[in-house]
Amino acid sequence: MNINKRHIPLLALGFLALASCEPKPAQEEEKAFRLSDTMLSRIKLDSVVAQPVRNEMTLVGKVVADENRVIKVFPLVGGSVEEVKVELGDYVRKGQTLASIRSGEVADLERQSIQANADLLLAEKNLRVAQDLFETKLNSQREVIAAQKEVEQAQAEVNRIKEVSRIYGIGKSSIYTVKAPIDGYVIEKNVNRDMQLRSDNADNLFTIGQISEVWVLANVNESDIGRVKQGMEASIKTLSYPDEEFKGHVDKIYTVLDPNTKAMTVRIRLDNKSMKLKPEMHATVTLRYTAGGQLATVPANSIIFDRSKRFVLVYKGRSDIETREVDVLKSLGNVAYINQGVKPGEKVISKDQLLVYNALNN
Numbered sequence: 001m002n003i004n005k006r007h008i009p010l011l012a013l014g015f016l017a018l019a020s021c022e023p024k025p026a027q028e029e030e031k032a033f034r035l036s037d038t039m040l041s042r043i044k045l046d047s048v049v050a051q052p053v054r055n056e057m058t059l060v061g062k063v064v065a066d067e068n069r070v071i072k073v074f075p076l077v078g079g080s081v082e083e084v085k086v087e088l089g090d091y092v093r094k095g096q097t098l099a100s101i102r103s104g105e106v107a108d109l110e111r112q113s114i115q116a117n118a119d120l121l122l123a124e125k126n127l128r129v130a131q132d133l134f135e136t137k138l139n140s141q142r143e144v145i146a147a148q149k150e151v152e153q154a155q156a157e158v159n160r161i162k163e164v165s166r167i168y169g170i171g172k173s174s175i176y177t178v179k180a181p182i183d184g185y186v187i188e189k190n191v192n193r194d195m196q197l198r199s200d201n202a203d204n205l206f207t208i209g210q211i212s213e214v215w216v217l218a219n220v221n222e223s224d225i226g227r228v229k230q231g232m233e234a235s236i237k238t239l240s241y242p243d244e245e246f247k248g249h250v251d252k253i254y255t256v257l258d259p260n261t262k263a264m265t266v267r268i269r270l271d272n273k274s275m276k277l278k279p280e281m282h283a284t285v286t287l288r289y290t291a292g293g294q295l296a297t298v299p300a301n302s303i304i305f306d307r308s309k310r311f312v313l314v315y316k317g318r319s320d321i322e323t324r325e326v327d328v329l330k331s332l333g334n335v336a337y338i339n340q341g342v343k344p345g346e347k348v349i350s351k352d353q354l355l356v357y358n359a360l361n362n
Contacts, residue, residue, distance in 0.1 A: 033360055035318040044351035045315055048296050050344040054332055055291045057227065059266075061218030063238070063281040065209035066269075071181050072188075073206040078199030079103030079176065081191055086206075088189045092180040098206055099178040099191055105199060106176045113161045120154035127151050184210040187279050211279065214272045216248070218285040219263035227289055228253060234268045235286045235333075238277070246270055246277070250287065288332070295329060296343060300336040302350035303328060304357050312342060313349040313356055321349070323360055 035043075082100040086092055130147040133139040188207030191197075216236055220228050230253055236246040252267040268285065270277065303326070304311045314322040326341030342348065349356060 033319065033321070035321065035356070039352070039356065040318065042352045043349050043356065045347045046299050046302065046350045048298055048338075048342045048344050048346045048348060050294050051297045051335070051337075053291045053293050053295055053329070053337055054288050056286050056288045056332055057220075057224055059218040059220060059285040059287065061216050061236075061268075061283045061285045063277045063279055063283055064215050064217055065187055065211050065279045066213050066215055069182075069184070069210040069213070070187070071184075071208050072204035073098065073178060073181065073208060074204050075101060075176070075178065075197050075201055077101065077103040077105040077176050078197045078201060079105065081193055081195040081197065082175065084189075084191055084193050086186050086189070088186055090186045092184065092186060092208065094180055094183050096180045097177055098180055098186075101176040101178065101197065102174055103176045104174070106174045109161065109164060110174065113158075113165065116154065116157040116161050120151070120158050123147070123150040123154040178205060180206075180208055182208055182210065184208040187211070209279065211275065211277070212271075212273055214270055214277050214279070215251075216268040216270060216283050216285060218266050218268065218283070219258070219261065220266055222257065222262045222264070225264050228264075228266060228287065229289070233288045235288075236268065236270065237284045237286075238281050240278075240281065241276060244276075295337045295339065297335050297337055298326075298342065298348050299350040300331040300334050302348045302353060303331075303336055304353060306357075311357070313353050313360075314342065315347045315349055321356060321360060323357060 079101040080103075082102050084099045086096075086098050092098065127144070127147040127150070130139060130144045134141065134144045185208070186206055187209040188204070190203055191205040216234075228250065230250050232250040234248045234250055236248065237244070238246075248268040248270045250266050251269040254265040254267070257264050266287075298312060302312055304313070310326050310328050311323055312326050314324050316322065324341055327339040329337040329339050331337075
C-alpha cells in the first residue's frame with residue numbers, strides 16, 4: 001500500500017492523541033508511619049493504671065539526731081582545760097579521750113586516797129596488836145571487835161574513793177580525763193583549751209550522737225493538722241542534695257502546738273547509712289495522702305504540651321500509634337492523673353515521645 005509521505009505526520013499525531021487518551025498509572029499511596037527498630041529500642045512504654053487520687057502538702061523541717069542515740073557529756077569536776085583532742089564532726093569510739101582537765105578536786109581526791117590507805121594500814125596494824133594482846137589475856141574481846149570495826153570503816157573509805165576515782169576516770173595524778181561514753185560523732189562542742197570550768201558548771205562539754213539513723217522534724221500548720229496521720233508517706237529533699245529524694249514515713253505526731261507559731265511538729269525517721277544527712281540541715285518535707293476516688297494515671301513525663309493542649313501517644317503497634325488529647329487533673333511527683341482521654345490497660349510512650357510525636361504530626 002502506498003502511503004503519501006505527506007500523510008505520515010498526521011498519522012504520528014493521531015497515534016500520539018490515542019496514547020494521550022489512555023489512563024495514566026495510579027500514583028503510589030504514601031507509606032503509613034511505622035516505628036523503626038532503632039526508635040523502638042529507644043522509647044519506653046508504660047501502662048495506664050487506675051490509682052487512688054492523692055494529694056500532698058509541703059512542710060519546712062530540719063534534720064536532727066535521734067535523741068535515743070545522743071549523749072551529752074558533762075564535766076564531773078571543775079578545773080582548767082589542759083587539752084581538747086577532738087573537733088566538731090569527728091567520729092569517736094567509746095572510751096576515747098575527748099579532753100583533759102587539771103583539777104584541784106582531783107588532786108584532793110588523790111590526797112584522800114593516800115590518807116585512806118594509810119588509815120587502813122594503821123587500822124590493820126592495831127587489829128593485829130589487839131588480837132595478840134587478846135591471846136595473851138592482856139585485853140578483852142571488846143577491844144578486838146572495836147579494832148575490827150576500825151579496819152572495816154577504813155576499808156570502806158578506801159573502796160569509796162576507788163569507786164569515785166573509777167567513775168571520774170582518775171588515775172594517779174590531778175588530771176581528769178573526759179572520755180566518750182559511746183561510739184558516734186561529735187555533734188556539739190562547748191569547750192576549748194585553757195578554759196576554766198567551775199565545779200558547779202551545768203553546761204555540757206560535748207554531745208556525742210550516732211547518726212546512722214536520723215529524724216526530720218517538720219512543722220504542720222494548724223489548718224493542715226486534720227490531714228496528718230501516723231504512717232503517712234514522706235519524701236525529704238535538702239539543699240545539699242537537690243536531685244536526691246529521701247523516703248520515710250511519719251513516725252510520731254507531737255500533739256502539743258507551739259504557742260508562738262501555732263504549728264504542730266511531726267517526726268520522720270530516716271535511714272542514714274550513707275551519712276549524707278547531717279544534724280541541723282534544712283529539709284523540705286512532702287507528705288502525701290489519699291484524697292478519695294480513683295483515676296487513670298500515666299507517668300508525668302509522658303505528657304506532651306502543644307498548642308495549649310496536652311497529649312499522650314497511645315501505642316497499639318509499630319504502625320498503630322495514636323496522638324490522643326487528655327484532660328490532666330494534676331501531676332503529683334512523677335504521676336499524672338487523667339480525667340479523660342485514656343483508659344486503664346492502654347500503653348503510652350513515656351520516653352523520647354516527642355520524636356515520635358513530631359514524626360506523626362508534621
